[in-house]
Amino acid sequence: MNILTNFIPGYNVSIIELLVPIIGTSMVFIFIMLYTILIVKTRQRTYIMVAxxxxxxxxxxxxxxxxxxxxxxxxxxxxASNLYIINHIIFxxxxxxxxxxxxVFLKNEKIVGNISNLIIFxxxxIIASLVVVSIINKNxxxxxxxxxxxxNAFTVLGNGTFFVYLTYLSLIIYAMAFVPMVIDIFLGYSIVGNSIIILSNLLSFVLVITNIEFFNIxxxxxxxxxxxxxxxxxxISxxxxxxSFTRNALESIRKDTILNNRLKSxxxxxxxxxxxxxxxxNIDRNFMDSSMFVLEVDKENKDALNIIENKINTVIDSKNKLGDTKESKKHLIRDGIKFTNTIFTFFDKYKNQMQEHFRALSQTMSNMNVSNLSYEQISSLNEDLKEIKKNIEESSNNTIADIKQHFENFKDVNKVTEDIYDTIEYIKNMTNKTNLLSINAGIQASKAGVLGKSFSVVSKEIGVLSFEISKGTASIESMLTDIFGGLVLIENSSFYIDEHCKNIENETKKIVENIDAYIxxxxERISKISTEFENFKLLEKYNNVMYNIVEEQSDIVSSVRENIVAMLDIQNSLNLKIDSQGADIIKILGSFSRIIEVKDELNDVIKKIGNYSSASHTYIETLSNIISTHRNKSSMAFKPIITLLKK
Incomplete structure (x- = not known):
């Protein structure tokens, strides 16, 4: 201690007296620089007050x-004296x-904070009072x-009241500083930090006491x-x-590191x-696209099935017309045969009568008394010929008109069959789209993973329905091919029948023309008989001519009979073909019935797809809203942290 307290050789000052301001200046300057950096970095009021x-x-x-x-x-x-006074005011x-x-070291408890604020107040x-009183009584x-x-060396000493009060005031302040810190230690907050400050205050308190004259040993x-x-x-503080700042900074860095890791996570x-x-x-969009595609296919299928139903009704009507045509043609042929037999009977009777007339006329030539009888028979024959002409014209026209009408019905059947074939092509296109829908649904189901299991089942059902529709359309297409073959045969037969009808019509015209000429x-002969009755040679010639006419008419009637027999053979062939076409049409109707059943199943599947797509869209939309809400909250929560990390 003597070394520190002895004067430095050549100087009137001790080492300890000189070291205190030098060490204090150097140490304080270092801490000022540190706290200046802290103030610049943190902008905290605590560091400003310490600095x-x-x-x-x-x-x-x-x-x-x-x-x-x-x-x-x-x-x-x-x-030196004035600086001494100023220096103690700074103190x-x-x-x-x-x-x-x-x-700074106290916990933010209400009781501790209130005590600390009271001590500061x-x-x-006290300091303000001391300064005011000292200024008033400065001497x-x-x-x-x-x-x-x-x-001439000296040391300035303070002997005024201000300096005495300053020493005691320092003791009071150091003593009061113990109170909140001790309470804070009992409350369990920062025991280590408070203990260090208490020890530093205690050491300072002892130094201040020893500065008092009474305690200066x-x-x-x-x-x-x-x-x-x-x-x-x-x-020390x-x-x-x-x-504490370093510890808090390290703790903050550790927390920031953890927070940064959590933030990254x-x-x-x-x-x-x-x-x-x-x-x-994307899955939702795919589901929606698939649903729209399903609805489009459903609409087209409904349109196609409505067309099919209309075609089915047309086919049924055509089938009924074919049956009616078949029966009508049977009646027509039967009536034609009956009419032909009547004509044959009439012509046989007419031929026999004419032969009787010819024989009677020969006798009349030798016997003039029977002339009146021949005149009446010729008149009766004339009336019979007129009636025959009328019946032949009506029967021929009706027969030919009925035949043409029935073949027009066959043309309607041909047109309906072509419409059905077009409908089948439309159904095949719908089947291809349905098959494409099944493949697309399978792909979307595989992309959706667990969410697409139900959709996968639906896609398989669509595939099965598409296969069944394909089988039905193939069967119908095969039947239509057979029907087209039969229609070609019927159409060829119609040309042959039409040719025979023209022959019948021509032969009938010839008969009518001959009958008109003969009538x-x-x-003319009847009008001349009354005046030229005596000319029996002409009558004999007329008798021969009439005989020849009868023979020609008999040949024509035989030709008509042959044509009708040929038409009867064709009609029998057509009846067999019509029966075959009817059986095929029944099969087609059965296939169409299966397609209609498949339509109902497809509607159920499409409803399932719609319900599943709607439910999936609702779930995905709800999940997306939850994710969006979580994302927005996360962004708001992480925004200040990210800003702080960027700084």
Whole structure:
């Protein structure tokens, strides 16, 4: 201790007296630089107050060093005295900031905060009162004295009331600083930090006590103990604050690292959620596209099936017409045969009558008395010929008209069959679309994974229905091929029948024309018989002509009979073909019935697809809303953290 307290050789100052301001200046300057950096980085008020106290403490040590230098040189006693007073006023401000800076280590409890605020208020009140009273009584309070040394050296000492009160005020402030810290330790908050500050305050408290004359045991040792006390107090508290900052910074870095890792993990989760959301949206769009495709196919299938139903009704009507045509043609042929037999009977009778007339006429030539009888028979024959002509014309026209009408019915059947074939082609196109729908549904089901299991079942059902429709359309197409073959045969037969009808019509015209000529000739002859009755040679000639006419008419009737027999053979062949076509049409109707049943099954499947697609769309939309809400909340929660990390 003697080494520290002895004067430095050649100088009137001890080592310890010189070391206190020098060490204090250097240490305080270092902490000022550290806290300046903290202030720039954090902008916290706590570090500003500590830096302000350290700045005042630096100024205090610099002034103390100047006072020592002035005392060593022995120059300007007044300046040294004034600087001494100013330096202790600065010390008073440093002491006033001590409770404020100690509050950093206290827990933010209401009772501790209130006690700390009360101490700060009392400190400021006492210091303000002391300054005001000292200014009023400056001669008494700020009086100083000099301690002289050889070579005009001196040391300034304060003997005024201000300096005494300053020492006691320092004791009071250090004593009051113990109270909130001890309470804070009992509350279990920052025991280590509070213990360090308590020890530093206790050491400073002891130094201040030893500065009092009564407690100064070693009066030979002189140095500024108040300066050392406040330097130790602030340096230790600054170290504690800085270590607390370092610890908090490291803890913050650790938390930031953890938070950053969690943030990255959450961002990855959000990214994955976004990807899942995008996939769900794609699946939803695919489901919606498939549903729209299903609805389009359903609409086209319904249109096709409506057309099929209309065609079925037309086919049924055509089948009924074929049956009616078949029966009508049977009656027509039967009536034609009956009419032909009647004509044959008539002509046989007519031929026999004519032969009788010819024989009678021969006798008449020899017997004039029977002329009146021949005249009446010729008149009767003339009337019979007119009646025969009329019946032949009506029967021929009706027969030919009926035959043409029935073959027009065959043309209607041909047209209906062609329409059915077009409908089958339309159904085949719908089947291909349905098959494409099945494949598309299977692909979407595989993409959807677990969500697409039900959709996969639906796609398989669509595939089965498409296969059944294909089988039905193939069967109908085969039957239609047979029907087309039969219709070609019927059409060829119709040309042959039409040719025979024309022959019959021509032969009938010949008969009618001959009958007209003969009737006209007979009428002329009858008109002349009354005046030329005597000309029996002409009558004999007429008789021969009539005989020839009868023979020609008999040949024509035989030709008509042959044509009708040929038509009867064709009609029998057509009847067999019509029966075959009827059986094929019944098969077609059966296939159409199966297609209609498949239509109902397809409607059920399409309803399932619609319900499943609607439910899937609802679930996906709900899940997307949840994901979007979570994403928005995550973005709002992570935004300040991301901003802080960017800084």
């Amino acid at each position: 302000l106290a350290l700045l005042l403490l630096l100024l205090y040590n610099i002034i103390s060093f100047i006072i020592i230098f002035l005392g060593m040189s022995g120059n300007d006693v007044v300046l 008073l401000l440093i002491i006033a900031l001590l409770p404020i800076n100690n509050r 009392i400190t400021i009140l 008494t309070f700020f009086s100083t004295t000099l301690k002289s040394f050889p070579d 070693r009066k030979d040792i002189y140095f500024d103990k108040l300066d050392l006390a406040v330097i130790l107090s602030y340096l 600054s170290v504690a604050i800085f270590s 959450n961002l990855n989760i959000v990214t994955e959620i976004n990807n899942i959301s995008e996939k769900l949206n 006209k000739n007979i009428e």
